[in-house]
Structures are given as structure tokens and as C-alpha cells.
Amino acid sequence: MSYFNLTWLVRNAFMAVLTLLGGLALVVSAVALVAAGAPDGARDLRAYQAAQRCPAAPVAPAECRWTQVFTVSHIALTKSKSKSNRAVLTSADGARWETFYASRGPVLNGLDEGDRVTGTLWRGRLTEIAAAGASQETRAAPVDTRAGVLIGALIIVPPGLLMMATGIWRLRRRTSPPTPGMVATLGLAFGLLVGGLFCPVLVGDNGDEFWPVAAAWLAVAAVLAIVARLHVSQERASARVSSP
Known part of the structure; x- marks a missing residue:
């Protein structure tokens, strides 16, 4: 055979x-x-790591980083490798941000609806969240x-x-x-x-x-x-x- x-x-x-x-x-x-x-696989990551804090809340996508508080509106966790963990975050002005994550922790799995997190914005993307002294990147964060x-x-x-x-x-x-x-x-x-x-x-x-x-x-x-x-x-x- x-x-x-x-x-x-x-x-x-x-x-x-x-x-x-x-x-x-x-x-x-x-x-x-x-x-x-x-050749340029780490360009965005280096730019993100070198970005300074914005002096004021940006009104358009900016190269600087801005942090603000969000309220967790919805969380969907999964054990499937083919799907992303998801959370909907709502800002103080009512804007809703749907965010995706590669894993359940260390932040996402400790959250409930109504909890508050600090989100980081860069180039118009919500790149990471932080709560209780821990931080977690979203799928929108730049990578190498x-x-x-x-x-x-x-x-x-x-x-x-x-x-x-x-x-x-x-x-x-x-x-x-x-x-x-x-x-x-x-x-x-x-x-x-x-x-x-x-x-x-x-x-x-x-x-x-x-x-x-x-x-x-x-x-x-x-x-x-x-x-x-x-x-x-x-x-x-x-x-x-x-x-x-």
C-alpha cells in the first residue's frame, strides 16, 4: 500500500x-x-511602547496614550481556541466599545457586569484594560x-x-x-x-x-x-x- x-x-x-x-x-x-x-513587524509595537500620555482627551485617533474609566456592560468568556473572549465597555459619555481578548485573564475573568476598569486608548483603539492592580491587553493592542x-x-x-x-x-x-x-x-x-x-x-x-x-x-x-x-x-x- x-x-x-x-x-x-x-x-x-x-x-x-x-x-x-x-x-x-x-x-x-x-x-x-x-x-x-x-522588516517592520515590530514597528507599531515600538511606537506604542514609546507613546507618551496625552495632555488632554484626544478628539481623534492620536499617537499618544489616553486612559479613562469604563463600565463593564457585558462579558462573554469562552474556552474555545477558535473564539475570542469578549467584553463590552461603556464610557462616561455613553459610547460602547466592544473589545476582544486572547485569554480569560488576568483581568477579564475577575470582572462582572457593572464593574469599572481603566482602559487605554491609542490611535483610536482600546488597547488594554486594568483593574485591581492587573492589566490585560485586548486584541486591538499592537504586537510583534x-x-x-x-x-x-x-x-x-x-x-x-x-x-x-x-x-x-x-x-x-x-x-x-x-x-x-x-x-x-x-x-x-x-x-x-x-x-x-x-x-x-x-x-x-x-x-x-x-x-x-x-x-x-x-x-x-x-x-x-x-x-x-x-x-x-x-x-x-x-x-x-x-x-x-
């Missing part, structure tokens, strides 16, 4: 070219992602996007390179049937791509940090590489047994 039943993807030169182009597209996409997001860019590259570059290698390998041996190694390499590429997408989920709240995701991805890659190697060994052993 072929590894993940992917023999059809390397059965002829046409499919090998498609595999090669698919891998090339992944690698080019990763390079473009890094080139666009890495470089980690996310590197995670994206980590997830898609190795599978792309393996797909390209499989395509080239098949084209160089297009007159022969696909080998177990070709199929296993392509199966490993797809496995790494799917496994990489799940790594941020596996590490929970550290899913936006590079090194925890890299560690989880490397563990997944090691397991998949072992599985691919075992498949090739089994295929070769079966071929020797069936040979006259």
Missing part, C-alpha cells in the same frame, strides 16, 4: 511538474511573507508580528522543498515507475504541512511565539520522518520477498 495513497501524484511527468510547481508556490509564498512582514511570519515560513517552507525535491526526482526518473522513496517523501511533505498547521493549536496560548511552535513542529516532523522511513523499509522488504 502506498504511503498516504499518494502514488497518483508522482505517476507521470505531468503530475510531477504539478507537484514541483506546487512546492515552488509554497516556497515563494513564504519568501514573500517574510519579505513583507519581517515577526514571530507569526517566521512561524508561517517554518510551516510551509520544508513541505514546499520536499514537494519540489519529489517533483525533480520523478522527472529525472520519468521512464521508471514511482519508487517508495518518492511516495514517502511526498507523504512526508503533506504530513509536515498539516502537522505544522496544528502546532500553534497544540501549544495553546504560546501559539504566537516562535520557539514553542518550532519545538512542537520539530517533534511532529521527527515522528513523520520515522513513519516515512519505516514505510520505505517495508516496501523494499516486500519487493525483495516478491522477487523471484
